[in-house]
Amino acid sequence: MRRTYHSDRLKVAGKRYEADKRGNTMARGIKLFKVLGIQISIDYTWFIVFVLFAWSLSAGYFPFRNPGYTPGTYFVMGIISALLLFACVLIHEIFHSYTSNRLGLEIKEITLFIFGGVAELTKEPDDAASEFKIAVAGPVASAILALLFGLASAVVSAEAYPILNAILAYLALINVVLLIFNMIPGFPLDGGRILRAAWWARTGDLDRATKVASMIGKGFALFLILTGFLQIFTGNFTGGLWSVLIGVFVQQAADSGYKQVVIKRALEGVKVKDLMSRGVVTVDENANLSEVVNNYFFRYHFISFPVTSNSHVSGLLTLNKVRGIDRHEWEKMRVKDVMKELSPEDTLSPEDDAMDALARMTAEQNSGRFPVLDKGVLVGIISRRDIIKLLEFKTGLQR
Numbered sequence: 243m244r245r246t247y248h249s250d251r252l253k254v255a256g257k258r259y260e261a262d263k264r265g266n267t268m269a270r271g272i273k274l275f276k277v278l279g280i281q282i283s284i285d286y287t288w289f290i291v292f293v294l295f296a297w298s299l300s301a302g303y304f305p306f307r308n309p310g311y312t313p314g315t316y317f318v319m320g321i322i323s324a325l326l327l328f329a330c331v332l333i334h335e336i337f338h339s340y341t342s343n344r345l346g347l348e349i350k351e352i353t354l355f356i357f358g359g360v361a362e363l364t365k366e367p368d369d370a371a372s373e374f375k376i377a378v379a380g381p382v383a384s385a386i387l388a389l390l391f392g393l394a395s396a397v398v399s400a401e402a403y404p405i406l407n408a409i410l411a412y413l414a415l416i417n418v419v420l421l422i423f424n425m426i427p428g429f430p431l432d433g434g435r436i437l438r439a440a441w442w443a444r445t446g447d448l449d450r451a452t453k454v455a456s457m458i459g460k461g462f463a464l465f466l467i468l469t470g471f472l473q474i475f476t477g478n479f480t481g482g483l484w485s486v487l488i489g490v491f492v493q494q495a496a497d498s499g500y501k502q503v504v505i506k507r508a509l510e511g512v513k514v515k516d517l518m519s520r521g522v523v524t525v526d527e528n529a530n531l532s533e534v535v536n537n538y539f540f541r542y543h544f545i546s547f548p549v550t551s552n553s554h555v556s557g558l559l560t561l562n563k564v565r566g567i568d569r570h571e572w573e574k575m576r577v578k579d580v581m582k583e584l585s586p587e588d589t590l591s592p593e594d595d596a597m598d599a600l601a602r603m604t605a606e607q608n609s610g611r612f613p614v615l616d617k618g619v620l621v622g623i624i625s626r627r628d629i630i631k632l633l634e635f636k637t638g639l640q641r
């Protein structure tokens with residue numbers, strides 16, 4: 243099953259950390275097709291934006307720029323232009339992903355989201371040059387597209403083919419807009435990544451470079467939000483609303499992008515075996531539930547226990563499962579009747595990266611504790627708290 247990274251918040255002791263969440267894409271979006279080995283998917287939020295774009299083009303932009311046609315014509319123009327716009331966004335993302343794959347940073351999936359596309363980067367680039375190449379590839383694609391559509395609209399006569407000419411001119415314009423938007427020098431937008439790469443190359447300090455680029459991103463976001471409100475108060479409601487929305491988007495992206503980098507850096511090179519607890523308390527699959535509640539849950543206060551059968555691990559018993567069963571049944575019920583069978587998804591290996599483990603835990607909010615198996619043998623157990631403790635320690639040291 244293909245897994246992808248999604249951004250997710252995880253709240254710890256009043257602090258919010260952003261962690262990559264490895265969830266199943268099918269749960270949130272639709273898989274479309276593959277290009278150059280990269281799976282293209284669309285998030286459900288994309289449909290909202292698509293309708294908004296198609297509507298604002300057919301009811302606003304085209305009737306204003308090219309008056310004199312029927313609403314039906316504008317409707318078709320709006321749909322076609324919105325589809326082509328998203329094709330352009332996709333090409334921009336494919337340029338990033340293709341470059342990234344060429345440099346050995348695997349990108350398997352691109353998801354089209356509310357504000358364009360997100361190519362799922364699983365790792366931070368190892369050096370400033372790679373970062374720069376990956377970041378610059380997308381704006382290069384947008385510039386090429388703007389140029390091509392601009393040329394096409396110059397070639398196609400506005401008198402003979404006015405509708406086609408209008409669509410081509412719009413696509414040239416929107417690719418320039420995409421180019422400018424993405425070149426905003428705030429991390430994690432492309433411009434911010436380029437800035438980060440330049441700072442990183444000059445100083446050799448990735449953490450500082452990330453911090454500076456994110457701060458510029460936040461500053462720019464604030465500027466957009468303020469000018470947006472100013473526009474709204476001076477009568478330009480639609481333009482102002484767009485500024486505010488984009489500002490909020492950039493602000494959130496800068497914030498979560500920065501935190502993700504901090505987490506990735508703190509967990510770099512840390513393996514599950516470095517953080518797991520050894521000497522795991524297990525329960526026997528033939529024990530009855532009231533024994534387990536009294537001798538294990540009350541005694542150790544863990545929220546789940548690995549279940550053993552003839553000294554190998556067969557499942558996981560969670561407090562939630564036990565809670566769901568009537569108290570009077572506890573004497574009769576055995577652990578194996580209520581335990582969750584272990585699938586490879588529920589276990590980790592000692593050699594797994596702590597970052598991947600955290601991502602898995604955030605995606606599967608059920609157990610909170612993952613048994614660690616080495617060739618089928620239980621060697622330890624790891625919880626989200628084990629990883630968070632290290633994160634807090636390391637980020638505390640940096641402050």
Ligand SMILES: [Zn+2]
Pocket residue numbers: 334335338380381424432
């Ligand atoms: Zn980009």
